[in-house]
Amino acid sequence: MTPKFKAQAGTFESSDIMVLIEPVSEEAGRQIDISSTVMLQFEDDIKNTINQVLDDLDIQNVHLIAKDKGALTPTIKARVEAAVKRSLGIQEGTM
Amino acid sequence: MARKKRRSMLYIPGNNPAMIQQAGVYGCDAVLLDLEDAVALNQKDAARILVRNMLQTVEFYDTEVCVRVNNMHTPFGLADLEEIVPLQPNNIRFPKTESVQDVKDFMKEVRRIEKEHGIKKPTMTIHVMIETAKGVANVYEIAGADPRIDAITIGGQDLTADMGIVKTPDGVGIDYARKRIVMAGKAHGLDVLDTVFADVNDEEGLREETEYIKKIGFAGKALINPRQVDGVHEVFNPTENEVRKAYRVYSEFIRNKNAGIGVFAIDGKMVDAPVVQRAITVLEYANIDLKEIEESVAS
Numbered sequence: 001m002t003p004k005f006k007a008q009a010g011t012f013e014s015s016d017i018m019v020l021i022e023p024v025s026e027e028a029g030r031q032i033d034i035s036s037t038v039m040l041q042f043e044d045d046i047k048n049t050i051n052q053v054l055d056d057l058d059i060q061n062v063h064l065i066a067k068d069k070g071a072l073t074p075t076i077k078a079r080v081e082a083a084v085k086r087s088l089g090i091q092e093g094t095m
Numbered sequence: 096m097a098r099k100k101r102r103s104m105l106y107i108p109g110n111n112p113a114m115i116q117q118a119g120v121y122g123c124d125a126v127l128l129d130l131e132d133a134v135a136l137n138q139k140d141a142a143r144i145l146v147r148n149m150l151q152t153v154e155f156y157d158t159e160v161c162v163r164v165n166n167m168h169t170p171f172g173l174a175d176l177e178e179i180v181p182l183q184p185n186n187i188r189f190p191k192t193e194s195v196q197d198v199k200d201f202m203k204e205v206r207r208i209e210k211e212h213g214i215k216k217p218t219m220t221i222h223v224m225i226e227t228a229k230g231v232a233n234v235y236e237i238a239g240a241d242p243r244i245d246a247i248t249i250g251g252q253d254l255t256a257d258m259g260i261v262k263t264p265d266g267v268g269i270d271y272a273r274k275r276i277v278m279a280g281k282a283h284g285l286d287v288l289d290t291v292f293a294d295v296n297d298e299e300g301l302r303e304e305t306e307y308i309k310k311i312g313f314a315g316k317a318l319i320n321p322r323q324v325d326g327v328h329e330v331f332n333p334t335e336n337e338v339r340k341a342y343r344v345y346s347e348f349i350r351n352k353n354a355g356i357g358v359f360a361i362d363g364k365m366v367d368a369p370v371v372q373r374a375i376t377v378l379e380y381a382n383i384d385l386k387e388i389e390e391s392v393a394s
Binding site: 072 | 112140144147149151152
């Protein structure tokens with residue numbers, strides 16, 4: 001699946017992560033830009049978690065920007081999933 | 096097994112990861128992960144996904160975990176159930192329950208989702224919230240509408256709004272509703288849980304309200320800030336004197352029971368089944384194991 005709209009999920013609060021999704025052309029691949037308060041220690045973990053969610057949702061082409069404030073893995077997963085679903089136009093049960 | 100205490104049930108906004116990940120260390124008896132009023136309309140999807148992920152990962156220790164979903168008459172209620180029911184938190188809180196039909200409709204969806212996920216022995220119980228005048232009028236039937244309901248609770252903010260009155264510190268406007276809900280819950284053997292106390296800076300007001308609701312039969316209270324936990328526990332915890340007295344009543348009860356005597360006296364006062372039941376409740380709140388008392392009497 002390919003994201004259709006710009007979308008975001010999360011906040012800039014401590015223990016949260018703001019995830020922004022920008023659509024890209026098909027076959028552009030994944031571009032993931034991360035900034036984090038715990039970058040030195042956890043950059044790889046954050047990137048792996050993001051890639052895992054994108055794999056699960058079958059998203060191959062996307063530009064994802066993540067601004068992390070020390071979010072735990074379940075929070076990162078949740079925010080990426082919410083942002084991707086919003087960018088796909090899947091927003092069941094919200095307004 | 097000692098009964099589960101529900102003195103304090105702390106609301107945590109479902110879209111706040113910092114608070115959810117710390118939920119198990121606040122010291123409250125239960126946390127209420129809220130997908131309803133504490134979540135903005137445009138964040139319902141994000142909160143639902145976050146709570147689902149947190150339930151699968153976060154350690155809540157011995158804190159009971161309840162998720163308050165949105166009402167089924169909103170666009171969010173069914174989507175909440177689809178995400179949360181498969182994870183079987185300890186309980187789901189069903190807001191704005193107004194009739195037996197509401198409970199039936201809700202439980203029909205819960206059971207359908209459990210069946211679809213192959214959950215043959217569901218452990219999750221249901222808390223119904225009474226938040227409207229119609230709900231108060233129908234509360235006895237609602238409380239008995241399904242065997243999986245194990246607690247009933249009053250939502251004071253919405254109820255006063257529905258009644259068109261202002262919620263005052265003395266709670267006079269919801270006093271009839273409180274007592275009616277207590278009686279309905281007790282009649283069906285449910286825990287009855289009180290509404291929130293909104294002013295987190297008024298510790299004395301919280302204590303007074305908690306003392307009052309304890310006296311009229313509530314098992315606990317919903318809270319909106321971790322700072323309120325200790326104050327509520329102090330009110331619900333029995334005093335040392337109460338524990339000593341209860342210990343003596345229960346010990347004597349066991350001793351007399353072993354001797355085949357039903358009713359007996361302590362210090363000239365008759366002790367019968369209701370007195371023993373109250374003593375058991377005190378001992379349970381004090382975390383005293385009844386079996387240990389029984390064994391010490393037998394030895």
